[in-house]
Amino acid sequence: MVGEHAIEIGSVALSVVVPCYNEEGGIEELVRRVAVVCEAAFETSYEIILVNDGSTDATWSQIMKAVNVGRGVTGVNLARNHGHQLALTAGLHQSRGELIFILDADLQDPPELLPDMLKRIRDGYDVVYGQRVARHGEGVFKRATASIFYRLMGKIVEVDIPADTGDFRLMTRRVLAHLNAMPERYRFVRGMVSWLGYNQCALPYERDPRFAGSTHYPLRKMIAFALDAATSFSVLPLRFASYLGLLFALAGVLALGWVGYAYVVSGTVAGWTSLAALILVLGSIQLLILGVFGEYLGRMYMETKRRPLFLIKEIVALPVQSANPVHNLDQGLRARLSDVA
DSSP, rough: OTTOOOOOSSSSEEEEEEEEEEOOTTHHHHHHHHHHHHHHTTTTTTEEEEOOSSSSSHHHHHHHHHHHHSSSEHHOOOOSSSHHHHHHHHHHHHHOOOEEEETTTTOSSSSGHHHHHHHEEETSSSSSEEEEETEEEEEEEEHHHHHHHHHHHHOSSSSSTTTHHHHHHEEEEEHHHHHHHHHOOSSOOOHHHHHHHHSSSEEEEEOOSSSSSSSSSOHHHHHHHHHHHHHHHHHHHHHHHHHHHHHHHHHHHOOOOOOOOHHHHSSOOOHHHHHHHHHHHHHHHHHHHHHHHHHHHHHHHHHTTTSOOOOOEEEEEEOOOOOOOOSSSOOHHHHHHHHHH
């Protein structure tokens, strides 16, 4: 449960947070590559938090194995599958680092970009997010739907969410503190970070193919994710329902005038088929509007329950060695983090 485990904030320089769902084939390579870049930048003052989101394969066994290898890995096992965004939230709540690095377990976002992100943190930025300029290993449909999603979000939401960005980013502890204080259940983390403001910049990169396994975002989940994004950051769908109602009210007045004119001229009103079709269209529009209202109302209902965002079954890690995060930071980065503390 949130708040059940005490977090020693600032005891390491970097926390790497990785949500994992059915990623048994990639955990070993993930830990190897992440550990290499972390050790080069921070020696031993880092942690790799792998969050098992109710996987149905051997992902948790692989995480346990990675913990025992002793490369700074902490395993967080959720009580059930909560979904990617809540699994990420669980890992962020367990983070102890002065800096937080978010990755996906599929290694499509190269952890080797960490040094470039660190340079931008030194330059005064609080958030450095990866922005995809190419998406290798993805089909035309996936690329097309992703492009439509980000462009549509740019038109709908009231927050400036950069296009072609995921959750892949490096951010400072003060940004994380505000993010963890945001209580909503239907989370769109990249949008929430954008909403926070502070100094943010993009790091362009080419996304790699998946290292192992298959995508866990089929069309159904992509649509649900888009709904979460739209309803979390915009009331435009509600306004759309109002505008649609006004439009059809105007169309009704015009149709009434046409019916009156036809009756005066010919004494009969032709077109009962078209009238039936019009009734069906109006009925469909009404159901659509009710669906939009119901979506918002249902989310409000779930929020008022105030249930925990996630449930943690167990946390496993090797005994923590004493570490001074400042000791493993270069002078420029140390001064930068002191400024934002």
